[in-house]
Amino acid sequence: MNSFWQDNPRMMNHLFEVNGVIEQSMTVKQEKMNEILQDLAKSGGKRVRPGLCLIGAGFGAKSFKSIYPLAAVVEMLHLATLVHDDIIDDATHRRGSLTTQKKYGKDYAVYTGDYIFTKCFELLAKNYELHHMRELSRAVSRVCVGEIEQFDGRFKTHDSVKKYLKIVGAKTSALLATSLAIGAYEAGCDEKLCRKLGKIGLHLGNAFQIIDDILDYKGDTSRVGKTLGNDLKQGYYTLPLIYALKTDDAHLNELLSKGHYDDADVQKIIERVDELGGIDQALELAQKYTKKSLKEISALPSCQARDDLEWIVKKLLKRDH
Template sequence: MRPALVIIGSTFGDYKTETVIPLATSIEIMHMATLIHDDIVDDAETRRGIKTMQSALGKNTAVYCGDFLFTRAFMLVADMAEVDMLKDLSKAIAYICDSEIDQNEQKFDQTVDVRKYLKRIGGKTAALFALSLAMGAHKAGCDKKLTSKLTNIGKNIGMAFQIVDDILDFTGNEKTVGKPLLSDAKQGIYTLPVIYSLQGSYKEETMKAIEMIDEDSGESLLECVIKSGGLERTKGLARKFIKKALKIKDSLPDGYGKDAITSIIEKQLERKF
């Protein structure tokens, strides 16, 4: 998704394969590095049904591999990026790291609210989506107004993408999603369905369900987020971000890029993994 957005963003300007493809590659390598580090922090054994690096080779090797990928990504970008682009890239990585720290500090905190959750996913996921479209557009010579529109579209797609991910953690097919369901809640990471459930009349029931999550594999918690309307409210918020993205998209110039972005936005609520 992320390298595709770099390429799509570049089609709004002077697309050049020799510069855009390395940029898109650098974004995906960077994303891979963050996933390796995530798996170390979460002590995850599998991702998408495959053994994680830290599980297969140990945490030390995984840390060094993640760091190595970061350096390779920056080396690719440095060969063709202007100072402003490097600054934007550095800011995005800092935002991602800051959000991951927030998530770690908020573990098992049942007072986490919607605002904190949105700030967390804004950095954890949306920042890289926004950067991907922006880097492609910037490198292709798009003006600031168009690049800003694409940045905002990327941010809203990323917000919707992560919210849908958090819905799938409750309702998805384990084999399709590629990880055990309710894995976030079991690690003490309370996403939007749980946050909504804790805020309503099912608060006490939800708190009890969290306490017994290891005993019943999260069945009580799933029941709570459904009965409380937490899942439906979460879907509603995902739709709001999708509508925002579609509204900005309407002002884009017609062409391949606009059509591709439209397709990506419209498919978010239908995602199964």
């Protein structure tokens, strides 16, 4: 786990336990697969989804221990999608380490992702009622459709903010919202509260993804762990660019018309998007979603879990990690 949780040691301790469940669940006899899975289990990451799952459970009455497998599952589902995303994007690095597809080959990466997916459903079937299965399978279906929609939309300059948000909702926010809501459900919270938490999770997810996309345009590359303009090079036109394109700027359109960008092109596009206010507008929308979720959080019953939720939303907003 990286430094994300260091100023919330109570949650960090629980997440260490969740990490233990993840490492154990990703242990198999087959040597090669075990090597790949353990590599992945120990590859770090902020553990936002299991954190949200535990925070959701904090609104209820069950011990956190019974939530650990569920929290492990939401992270493992995320890991499975990352392994497959890296195949699509031909990504060489993630979190500063070689990706599975780079280190072991695309072949192993396909089956590794599949294995983790099905292992998650095995864990769910073993430990929990059908409810979580229903919610999580729906969330992951949405992730897949969102990813296809995003991939299908590469290099298209006419995409709207609405479509962008639809994709973000599917590929990112759905799983974050579900993580929070099913944690609460498992801990015995009533449906109304679970729905509210789910809604907060969606706002949080939107803010989270918009900020992530902004980091492709502006960010300390050594801390973000990836280079700028990565999405852009692959034809993923995210919110800053979508806003900038709304100005119908001749210079930006000309820069984009090449359809294939080297480092110098990317540099120029990023600069122009910034000049046209695209980055600021995107940041504004992220802040709008964050404020929305903070407002809804403040209306929740006062408790430790509410404080934790407020803490994580604020932490994710200030994100440059």
